[in-house]
Amino acid sequence: MNIIERITLQELKERPHTTSEIAQKSEITEAEVIFQLRDLNERVKKLLGYKEDAITVTSAGAWRADGVAGLLRLNSRIELEVAPKFLNPYSQTWRSDFFLLAVLVKTGHLLIHDDIRADTQERGDLATLVARSLLALVEENSRRPIRGYKRTQGTEFSIDGDVEWDTLTLPEPDGFVLSRLELTRQNPYNATLAAAAHILIPEVEDGDTQVQLEHLARTLAPQPAPPTVFPPLPPRHHSWQQSYDLAQLVVAGLGLDLKGGTFTGPGFILSTWAAWQALCEEIVRRALPNRAVVGQKKWIIGRRGTNPVYVNPDISVLTGAKVDFLLDAKYKTRVERKSSIASTDVYESLAFLKAANATYMGLLYPSTQDPSDLPLGKWTTFDEVVIDHMTIEGIEFQIQGLAHRGGFDRLVEGARAALFLPPASPTF
Structure with missing residues (x-):
């Protein structure tokens, strides 16, 4: 049995000389490695619905993952472990x-x-x-x-079941043809x-x-x-x-096609931005059980002819029919000397606020800080934009340590502490 070598990548960071390293460990040419990567990307795109390659390679042989994390099998000797950007692979x-x-x-x-x-x-x-x-x-x-009843057929000389009567006079060499209803694990x-x-x-x-x-x-x-x-x-x-x-x-x-020796599945993976969005919605819903937390609620922002034009923020928090505030799960910040909200996200947030007649929008980002600097579940604001009566805040919170005992509860408690405030003035 081949020994499987593991290559670890971190999302959005280049890993240098990866092509040559894999070629050496797999005992194949670098061209064959690139071909296998192309095949892997096609499997990932098919599963996640991506249009672009999840793993790209530079001319110098550096690899970079974007939008995907988990376990990906490249060939019979190499597996890729991709850590999402908000988890430390070390x-x-x-x-x-x-x-x-x-x-x-x-x-x-x-x-x-x-x-x-x-x-x-x-x-x-x-x-x-x-x-x-x-x-x-x-x-x-x-x-x-997990058992269930299944109709089976076989040949025996001892009659235990429903006999095929035409075999009584001319039995098979192994006995009479019988069918019976058996409690079996085959399902x-x-x-x-x-x-x-x-x-x-x-x-x-x-x-x-x-x-x-x-x-x-x-x-x-x-x-x-x-x-x-x-x-x-x-x-x-x-x-x-x-x-x-x-x-x-x-x-x-x-999945592995044993006859063809090719991998039919991309690996144990997920789309990182989609996972972040789903996690944010689940945390907010559990943190605010007495409010209506609606994912992808449609708000009318205008009309095209006689047809309404909708916008869909990721999370709308309502009391009755009135919107308290909006939240949107974001994955990438604009990184300069310090993180800030991208201009396109500001424009999008203004559209959401106008359509919902709301005054506050929180943009939720995964923290890349060390847990010693920002503990699990802690929310902190890194940027704020105020336009007229509307406020847009960029917020990051820590999820490293999620699998610790009570880790998910700490995430929910942190969200509740940040969100359970008068709707006119959420503060983080």
Whole structure:
């Protein structure tokens, strides 16, 4: 089995000499590396709906990721771990923070277990974190297996089931043809779990985790191939929903065409700006349970002929039908001597405020500061623009440490402290 080498990138930062390094480790030419990167970018674009390449390369061989983070498989020897810009790739906990964010955004679940998190920090690879999370979730439900009745057919001389009567006089060499209704584990749900285990076995670095995945695959065997369209889990098996959702992400993202030897999935990845937007909306909704928090609410700003023209801020906070204030999730600031709100974001915010008849807009950015300077969940204002009676603020808040015990609660508490103020004068 090939040893998989890991290359770590941080979003929006160039990593020099990456092409030559990968070519050397993969024992292929640099031209072949560029071709494999092109193929990887096509898979990412197909999954995330991007028009531009997520990973670009300079003429000097430096690589730069933009808009994507997670685990991406380049070839049979190289995997790319891309840390989002707001997580420090040199921190022991960034993979846990990313994984919690990825699963929360994609499934709505919070999957991190403290024992998994501590164990994986020592091992230090994202695939092992995914695998051990899946194993822990399956173990929680091992006493309630996913089973259902299935009509089976076989040949036996002992009659136990419905007999094909035309075989009574002329039986098959192995017996009478029988069909029976059996309670079995063969179903598309277990097939998805088994496929996820098989896919993860060669991906993880830890031997104990590999053994546990092999045991899970044997326990569920035999299974058909996983479905191309994943059916919804029956309500009676709702306790398996988190396991099933995570297995779907693995099968869809880390798929490998064993016959062709090509990778069918881009990896365990997410769109960073879309994930940030979803996280902001979820945090604000939980922080303000007594107010209506509406995502992408349409506000009429004008008309084109007889047709209304709409604008859609990411988050509208309302009391009844009246808007209290608006929030918009942003990902990139204009970086000069200090961060500032880009002019295009100011113009867009003015349009939002005018359409909603609101006076305050908060632009939410992920903090890149060290957690020792800005603690988890803390909100701070880095720029403010006042135009007439309207105020636009650029706000950043810390999410490094999200996977720590109570980390998500601290994010919600920080948002509540910043937002639970009279609507005319939010202060951060």
